[in-house]
Amino acid sequence: MKINEIKKIFDLPLRKIEIRGKSCIVDTGECKYVVKKNINHDIINYLNSRGFKYYPNIIEDSDYKLIEYIESINMPDEQKLLDLINLVALLHAKTTFFKEIDNDKYKKIYEDIANNIYYLNNYYDDLLKVIETKVFMSPSEYLLARNISFFYEALSFCERQLQEWYELIKTKEKVRQVVLHNNLSLEHILRNNNAYLISWDKSKIDIPIFDLYKLYRRCGRNYDFSEILHHYEKIYPLLKEERELFFILIALPPKLEFTSSVFDDCVVFNREIELMFKTAKLISPYYTNNTKEPQNQKEKN
Amino acid sequence: MKKIVPFKNEIPFKTKIGEITSISLEHTLHKEGTSVVGEFVISGAYKLDSNSDNESFNYEIPCEISLDEHYDISHALIDINDFYYEILNDNKLVVNIEVVIDKIVENLVNVEKQVITIDANDIDKEETSSSVELLDSVRDSSSDNVIETLASDCNSQDEYVTYHIHIVREGDTINTILEKYHVDNEMLSLYNDVTEIKIGDKLLIPTNEN
Known part of the structure; x- marks a missing residue:
């Protein structure tokens, strides 16, 4: 600039x-x-x-x-997030079109995620082995070791669902494409009499869940995302294969690495683990009983 | 006529600067007689590192630009021409500001003669003083520009003393300079450190025109 x-x-x-x-x-x-x-x-x-x-x-x-320049009024972040999700749902609803499925693209997504799961499994195995050799663990190592089962659970969940999703997507002929804002955050919604989305530089056309995924990574830890998802699906219900992929993406654990600062590591690990707990809480109602739809889905139907 | 005055200021922070998340520059520059006075207000938010929360900062930098009386600035427009910043050694914010003074009316024919003194005092007492650079037009046009400064302590009669500023170039020696301006070594060493001169040095050479 x-x-x-x-x-x-x-x-x-x-x-x-x-x-x-x-x-x-x-x-x-x-x-x-x-x-x-x-x-x-x-x-x-x-x-x-x-x-x-x-x-x-x-x-x-x-x-x-x-x-x-839009002079924005102050409002609570929760309200902002709801306004944001409404706008995004509207954006997706208004720009939807169907595109013939590109098998190669979905095969690549499948393979990428599968490789990632395999790599993370090995990575955390090795990391745990190293940590367990220590007589006194550092706080960040302890934090990771104590929660490691959670990582394995998430990985095996992703592995299972990924197969299911891939079987599902193979049977489809067309997929929904929308305009993605691709940079959603609470700073990018302004509100006075109307609501405005700003910062469209990264926008592109792809499947709708990428917007949700990015928003979840940014805001999922601090806000109740089940409510947000519910709001979104009121305007723009996700298809089964879209929701599956969304859940796989958010459930996939991040690769946590140790740095020179134990304090920073603890902050980052804690943040990520907290988000993983939230994710489990968000996703689990959809899978508690495979024959049943989750609570908010039922209400809608 | 249009003049651009660049400013550069280093603002030391008490903490480490990881990232400047937002920064704003506001100015209260206004005309007072033949001077332009006011303040720059630099404010914004920064992060110590990627995991920390935003901290805010706010600094005021006083500024004064004096022009010679033969410039009429009653209709001049003062505005910011450029603004950019950088972080030095993780704890200093360096701001570069260019002020443009447009529509200056010149009353004298002699374009070369102008007076510029720029004051940039300490910021909130704890900041270092500003370093100020002279006008680009003055600096670049020629090495023999005549610049008058309001150096009243050198002249008890409140008269202007005129100086030549000589920028030392290849081939220059003390003797060639003395010869060129018709001054003696004593006079030159009164205003300059002549024990060691190198290319690019600026020498103040008093003239006896007045």
């Missing part, structure tokens, strides 16, 4: 400049604008053509985009 380039292109008086990530908020004294490097030219037009207008107006479009 180069301020002097922005100044040259738009010739605005700059009373105040605020740089936030990849965007810059300029205050001319009279009004405020957001300036961003122009990356994605087509997505906004496409959204417009599909009747999704929950994004700020673009005033000028050249090497940099000059975007209307």
Whole structure:
């Protein structure tokens, strides 16, 4: 982000400049604008053509985009998250189309996840062996060793469900594709009289669960995601194979590595383990009895 | 006429800076006679490392730009031309600000003569003083620019003393410089350290025009 380039292109008086990530908020004294490097030219037009207008107006479009500044009102994060999920569901609903299944792509997803599971199983086996040789474990090692069964459970769950998902996807001819925002977070929803999604730079077209997956990785630990998922599915119910893949992705344990700082390790491990507990809690109602749908699904039906 | 004045300031932080998550620059520069005075307000949030929460910071940097009386700035527009920052040694925020003063009206014919003094005092007493660079136009145009400074202590009559600034180039010796400006060694060593001069050094050479 180069301020002097922005100044040259738009010739605005700059009373105040605020740089936030990849965007810059300029205050001319009279009004405020957001300036961003122009990356994605087509997505906004496409959204417009599909009747999704929950994004700020673009005033000028050249090497940099000059975007209307939205004065957002303060609201609790839970409310923000609900607004966000409603908008995302709407985005997915409005931009859905069906595409013939690309067998190679799904085979690759299957193989990638299967390899990942195999690798993580071996990785944690080895790690545990090393930890167990120690007479006195460090706090971070103890934290991992104490919860290791949880990792194995998650891995075997993923392995089982992955087979099921792959069998399911093989029988399908078409899959749903939507426009993904691909960068969902609480900072990217603004609200006044209307709600706005901002930061569309990473948006792309793919299956809908990737948006949910990213959002879950960012917000799953701090908020009740079953409620969020329920809200999403009210507007845009997930298909069985989509939900399966979503659960596999979120249940897959991360690769935890030891660094030089035991304190940092403990913080990171604790965070990840906490998220894994939450994930188990989120997923388990769907699998407690295979013949039964979970509680919120039943309500919907 | 348009003038661009660059500023550079190092702001030491009490803690380590892992990442600047947001930073804003606001200015309160306004005209006072022939000077432009005001403050830069640098504020924002930073993280010590990727696992920590945001901490906020807020610094005020006073600034004064004085122009010679033959520049009329009553209709001048003051604005920020450029702003960028970097982190030095994990604990210093270096801000680079360029101020542009546009629509300056010049009353004299002599373009070369101008007065620029720039004050950037300590920030909140604990910060280091600002280092200030002169105008690009002055610095780059030629090595023999005449720059007047408001150096009242050198002249009891409150008159301006005129200096040449000579940038030492290849082939220059003390003698060639003395000859060129018709000053003696004593006068030169009064204003400069002439024991060791090297290429790129700037020498202040008083002239006796006034």
